[in-house]
Amino acid sequence: MNELVEAAAPPGANGGVPSDQGTHATLTAMDYGDPRESGDDIVLAAVDLRKRYGDVQALDGFCLTVAAGEVVGLVGHNGAGKTTFLEMVASLIRPDSGRITIDGADPMQSRGLVGICPQHIALYPSATVREHLQLFGGVNGLRRRALRREIDELAVGLRLTEIMARRVGVLSGGQQRRTQAAVALIHRPRLMLLDEPTAGADPETRQAVLDVVKGRAAEGGSVIYTTHYLPELTELQATIAVARRGRVIARGTGAKLLEQLPGQVRVRFGNDEVRMSAMDTTGALVTLLSSATAAVTEIEIRKPSLDDLYRSLAVSDDR
Amino acid sequence: MIGDALYATAVQIRHNVLLRLRDPAQIISYIFLPMALMLVFEPLYQRALDGGTLQTVTGPLILFSVFALGVVGNSVLTEREWRTWDRLRASRAPRTSLLIGKAVPVFTVLLVQQTALLVFGCAVIGLPVPRDLLHVALAVLLWGFAVLAAGTALATVVRSRGDLMLATDLGAILIGSLGGALVPVDLMPGWLQHAAPASPGYWGLALMQNAVQGDLRGMLVPALVVAGIGLALAGLATYRLSRGWGRSDLL
16 A cells, blocks of 8 residues: 555446546556555545535545555645545535445444544533543443543643643633544544644644554554645655545655655856756756856755645646 | 443433533523512512412413523534534434433423422412422423424524524514413403414413313313424424534524
């Protein structure tokens, strides 16, 4: 697994995907590394999901599989369909068509296997942190000693120990974010759906959440992690799925995806600078330098980043 | 499996009791205001009506139990505002557990309100202690159920807390006054007397008054109407709550 995959329907999938899918990205002809092909333990399989809200086609042939222990970074512009997809997996909304299975079962039958951390704070202001964990642990079947153990572990991991008895309404934004994540993880779900869990969070909160998510993935938990802060995905060693207009347009490891992208050469002449793709021929660079009328003061060669990747895919999809 | 569902329900009930206890102002006012109103109205009704004590106690009881739609509605609306209902829906708890866990504490609040007003009526206003407490209990349960269902259904369709306040305040005055909670139906203008049965308050008042008087036969039709209203609204509320709000325009 973890090889680069152009988004496509799984072989033999009902409905398949539209014929134009897979033509959007600049990154094409990628070798299949879909977890489904490598015999890995598939936790989530979503096939050709479609959902329309009035005039808006929120999902338009969305396909994604997630293997056990895999962290998938689901990235895309606002409105790309990420949140709709997560809500569908959490059985909060139903697709107009398409199919989702979690451990081979319908999402409604698999609700205990899923933990969702919504994008917006969804907590009771008048309840304490501990009461939140007791409530959501309890409704997910945790009792007494097991519940206490999970609460204690998450309190340490997410640095909540000092604020367990405080009401959520008086907590700082970062503390609420950590509580929000704890609620999603309290019952040790097999599939964690984390929708921008660190949005607006301070570095301490960000690191605490990332550490706990990494730990859960190392134990075999699967994660779908949406974010606009792409370095988080590098830290999580996530494979990446890029969503665009309600579908996944590219899928693979960050490293493999970046291999396909050129870096950038920046040449500075006094107050002027010229940027060119690192994929350009060496001759072009030599020509540039030899024809320069001012002294070269700086040459920088920059490797492509995940931000570049995302921009590349998004731009190519706009064409 | 049943054990898990019961446990999830108990966890929900405990949590909602906590939330209610931390925000008690509204229901406290809906218990003490009608008591004050009973004291003020008592001399007036005694002079104007035969059986004025019964009207003195049951009128404000019905009126302010309709105001308590706001208590029920708020308990549901806050789940929408705080986006917590979807988190609960995503849990493994059966949705019936969630609904029961949400309803039981609020239903208890409604029963406590009505019981407190009846006890106050007997102890302070001079209402004779009902001959058959079971009849009264049945009436309180049925009317409480209808109010619970109406408040929950209301909270699933309003767009804001302001809408809810408008609906409950206006609804309470209209339903209560048209139903005879303020002025007995017999004393209303003729055309209003004809319109009175259109108000659920009319049937609630009839149910409560017949129950207090121990008239089981007189309770039958009002009980059926109140139960029917409650069941219809409970169906709407359950449908809406089970599906969630998705991305509707509501809120």
